[in-house]
Amino acid sequence: MxxxxxxxxxxxxxxxxxxxxxxxxxxxxxxxxxxxxxxxYRTLDEIKESGKIVVGVFSDKNPFGYVDENGKYQGYDIWLGDRLAKDLGVEVEYVSTEAANRAKFLETGKVDLILANFTVTDERKEVVDFALPYMKVALGVVSPDKALIKDPEELKGKTLIVAKGTTADTYFTKNYPDVKLQKYDQYTEAYNALLDGRGDAFSTDNTEVLAWAIKNPGFTVGIESLGDIDTIAPAVSKGNETLLNWLNEEIKSLGKENFFHEGYEKTLKPVYGDSVDADKIVVEGEEI
Incomplete structure (x- = not known):
């Protein structure tokens, strides 16, 4: 028992x-x-109290966001980031991101703000909040002069290089399923693939491929504008209204002083020369 x-x-x-x-x-x-x-996310007051804003940018997308030979971030996006930090009265810390990680960096609080050539799309609006735009853009396609691609139909049965998570990736996947996409995380990897002949062409923002072709003889942007004319804007974490509202007012204010055209002259015109009309790229503090 x-x-x-x-x-x-x-x-x-x-x-x-x-x-x-x-x-x-x-x-x-x-x-x-x-x-x-x-x-x-950190609110506007929390960022001010910390004395620093953390901004996600590209480190390999010249002339918009890149690291120079001295290890310093440069480019059109950096021009804006430096001014935003100055007007906030804080220091700026730049964090390198890849195209596919931009939204994730905001969703996880790794950065306060994304200034990495972030094209506004309906899909992205579901996961991040965009401020007013500061640039206009469409897609472009660059290819070797000896086999220049002038029409997207010519890509059928060929290999197109794209960066993962970009509008080019989405556009060709949806509209040209017969085109074989070769995807890379880094823009440097994508351009090296084109230089090495691992693909027939490369597509990304027309503003970028135009700049790259100027610096790389033997390559031409055969398709200068493809798809819709989109806008590029700063992005913040979904729901971060205090930072978003400040950004919108700041961008309006900067537009009144022609800040973005000045940024074009300082960072983009040395690359484009007179081959590109600034008004086709720059947006001065307004919705379009």
């Missing part, structure tokens, strides 16, 4: 421990779920 009582006691204790463990697991799951609901 004593042995039976001991067995029953052990069974009861096991059941109690199991129930406690299960409750503990549920609590942890609840805590994890709640943690996922917490805001990951």
């Amino acid at each position: 004593k042995k039976m009582k001991k067995i029953k006691l052990l069974v009861a204790l096991t059941l109690i421990v199991g129930l406690l463990t299960a409750c503990g697991s549920n609590n942890k799951a609840t805590e994890t779920a709640n943690a996922g609901d917490k805001k990951v």
Whole structure:
């Protein structure tokens, strides 16, 4: 009888421990779920109090965002980022991002702001909030002069190089499924693939391929404008209204002083020369 009582006691204790463990697991799951609901972004006041704004930019997309020979970030996006930090009264920390990681960096709170040639699309609006635009853009296609691509139909059965997560990736996947896409994380990798002959052409923002072709003899932008005319704008974490509202007012103010045309003259015209009309690229503090 004593042995039976001991067995029953052990069974009861096991059941109690199991129930406690299960409750503990549920609590942890609840805590994890709640943690996922917490805001990951910093408000405008929190950024000011910290004395620093963290901005995601490209490090290999000359002349918009790149690292020079001295290890310093340069380009049109940096021109804007430096001014935003100055007017906020804080320092700026630039964090290198890839095209496919831009939204993720905001969703996880890794950066406060994205200034990485981020084209505004309906899909992206679902996961990030865009401020007023500061640039206009369409897609372009660059290819070797000896086999110049002048029409997207000529790409059928050929290999087109794109960067993952870009509007070019989305556009050709949707509209030209017969075109074989060769995708890369980094723009440097994509351009090297074109130089090495691993693809027949490369597509990204027309503003960028025009600049790249100027610096790389033997290559020409055979398609200068493809798809819709889109806009490029700063992006913040979804729901970060204080930072978004400040950005919109700041961009309007900068537009009144012709800030973005000045930025074009300083960072883009040395690359484009007179081959590109600034008004076809620059947006001065307004919705279009």
